[in-house]
Amino acid sequence: MSTVKTAGLLLGFLGVFVVSEDGLTGKVSTLGVVLANLTAIIWAIGVIYVKKVNHKVDSMWLVALQCFIRGAILTVVGSGVEDLTSIVWNATYLFGLTYGSILGVTLAFIIYFR
Secondary structure, three states, rough: HHHHHHHHHHHHHHOOOHHHHHHHOOOOOOHHHHHHHHHHHHHHHHHHHHHHHHOOOHHHHHHHHHHHHHHHHHHHHHHHHHHHHHHOOOOOHHHHHHHHHHHHHHHHHHHOOO
């Protein structure tokens, strides 16, 4: 692995700890950190798989399908365990939702795969 990729990997795992605001005060959820790192590892395995099979199938289509299926599953499960009326549809929420869906996923994969 190149130096740039290694730095990116380390920066990604560091980001798991930085994302949690309570992490700086010592109130780190061990389960949350474990789940976040597990998610990162599984996501990395998926990215490696997509890179290996991109000659058989369009990688952008494969990633889009994976995201759609996961999103549908999470929406169904989330709707079953949470009250949808408790969502506060304010500007901050909509900005975070838009930023995460466009820049956090879509643009990142376009840049990565092109």
